[in-house]
Amino acid sequence: MEVTSTAPVTARVPAKVNLELRVGPLEDDGFHSLSTVFHAVDIHDEVSVRAADQWSVTTTGVGEDLVPDDDTNLALRAARLLATRVGTDDCLAIEVVKRIPVAGGMAGGSADAAAALVAVDAFWATGFSPRELQDMAARLGSDVPFALEGGTALGSGRGEHLVPVLTRGTFNWVFALHHEGLSTPAVYAECDRLRGNRAVPEPAPNAALMAALRAGDVDALAANLYNDLQDAACTLMPRLTETMTTGLASGALGAIVSGSGPTVAFLCADRTSALDLMVTLSASNICDEVVSASGPVHGAHLMHDLRRR
Ligand SMILES: C[C@@](CO)(OP(=O)(O)O)[C@H](O)COP(=O)(O)OP(=O)(O)OC[C@H]1O[C@@H](n2ccc(N)nc2=O)[C@H](O)[C@@H]1O
Numbered sequence: 001m002e003v004t005s006t007a008p009v010t011a012r013v014p015a016k017v018n019l020e021l022r023v024g025p026l027e028d029d030g031f032h033s034l035s036t037v038f039h040a041v042d043i044h045d046e047v048s049v050r051a052a053d054q055w056s057v058t059t060t061g062v063g064e065d066l067v068p069d070d071d072t073n074l075a076l077r078a079a080r081l082l083a084t085r086v087g088t089d090d091c092l093a094i095e096v097v098k099r100i101p102v103a104g105g106m107a108g109g110s111a112d113a114a115a116a117l118v119a120v121d122a123f124w125a126t127g128f129s130p131r132e133l134q135d136m137a138a139r140l141g142s143d144v145p146f147a148l149e150g151g152t153a154l155g156s157g158r159g160e161h162l163v164p165v166l167t168r169g170t171f172n173w174v175f176a177l178h179h180e181g182l183s184t185p186a187v188y189a190e191c192d193r194l195r196g197n198r199a200v201p202e203p204a205p206n207a208a209l210m211a212a213l214r215a216g217d218v219d220a221l222a223a224n225l226y227n228d229l230q231d232a233a234c235t236l237m238p239r240l241t242e243t244m245t246t247g248l249a250s251g252a253l254g255a256i257v258s259g260s261g262p263t264v265a266f267l268c269a270d271r272t273s274a275l276d277l278m279v280t281l282s283a284s285n286i287c288d289e290v291v292s293a294s295g296p297v298h299g300a301h302l303m304h305d306l307r308r309r
């Protein structure tokens with residue numbers, strides 16, 4: 001292993017929203033097969049790594065108290081996986097700056113794992129190929145490969161098999177955050193409970209959504225936002241329904257619960273409408289925090305070009 005840098009290396013990584021989340025039947029392994037369209041938006045976490053005598057991870061920023069600092073932290077797990085693959089006993093101190101809401105359905109933990117892979121890979125100049133990094137990402141969690149990739153992508157399997165989706169232009173979003181999180185397993189379980197004995201088809205993408213993205217047609221995109229977990233999230237947290245109704249009555253073109261929630265994403269016609277909606281939602285006190293963002297944006301990337309060091 002060639003060590004090219006002793007200065008800290010920092011990677012930045014975006015949050016995601018699922019524009020479409022179709023959930024198949026519960027499989028024998030306790031998971032559901034998915035067909036989902038991931039979309040990366042410009043709310044970013046930052047993960048820095050530097051050499052240290054022992055492994056550690058610290059988090060500052062939004063929801064810092066909710067993020068574990070032990071071996072369950074996804075950034076730490078990613079860094080240690082890479083160390084194992086490199087075959088080194090060296091240790092790193094990891095610092096995470098959080099802006100992605102924790103347990104908000106925006107895959108913040110997965111994002112930190114992807115950023116850690118990128119930062120550690122650069123710190124140790126491992127020479128792993130993008131494909132090898134993607135394989136490691138998939139081992140860490142089903143949303144981690146998309147956090148590496150970014151943009152807009154169709155995910156199948158549990159979301160780890162990705163195909164890029166052609167999109168035109170930029171979409172403007174407002175996110176209504178709720179400080180109380182929702183547990184992903186609890187939301188999937190509630191989805192199963194609500195479905196009862198109904199037959200559930202194998203999940204497949206909706207061609208109308210793909211066409212809307214390809215054309216950059218914001219109205220058609222708004223009309224085709226879809227999430228099979230939405231009813232379950234709203235049942236577990238009824239105020240989400242009220243949040244969605246308020247946003248739609250205040251100028252949003254479309255509304256969707258992000259992944260397993262409880263964040264609600266509003267699609268707006270343009271940046272001005274997004275800012276107007278932010279003001280209205282903030283004043284309504286219907287949710288705990290409101291942020292605006294746009295997408296698609298790039299996946300996990302270094303903040304500085306190491307070649308200029
Ligand atoms: C719902 C999604 C949509 O992108 O994201 P979030 O909204 O949480 O960010 C993902 O499917 C979240 O995937 P991830 O966050 O990796 O879930 P995991 O920790 O692997 O799974 C936690 C638990 O949720 C259930 N689970 C998860 C994924 C899946 N495809 N089927 C499931 O049934 C299982 O009970 C599993 O034990």
Ligand SMILES: Nc1ncnc2c1ncn2[C@@H]1O[C@H](COP(=O)(O)OP(=O)(O)O)[C@@H](O)[C@H]1O
Nearest residue numbers: 073074075102103104105106107108109110112
């Ligand atoms: N680096 C991390 N950042 C956030 N959460 C983490 C991290 N590592 C582990 N977790 C755990 O993952 C859980 C899910 O968090 P997160 O990925 O933010 O939400 P979601 O799965 O809803 O998208 C958290 O409750 C937390 O305990």
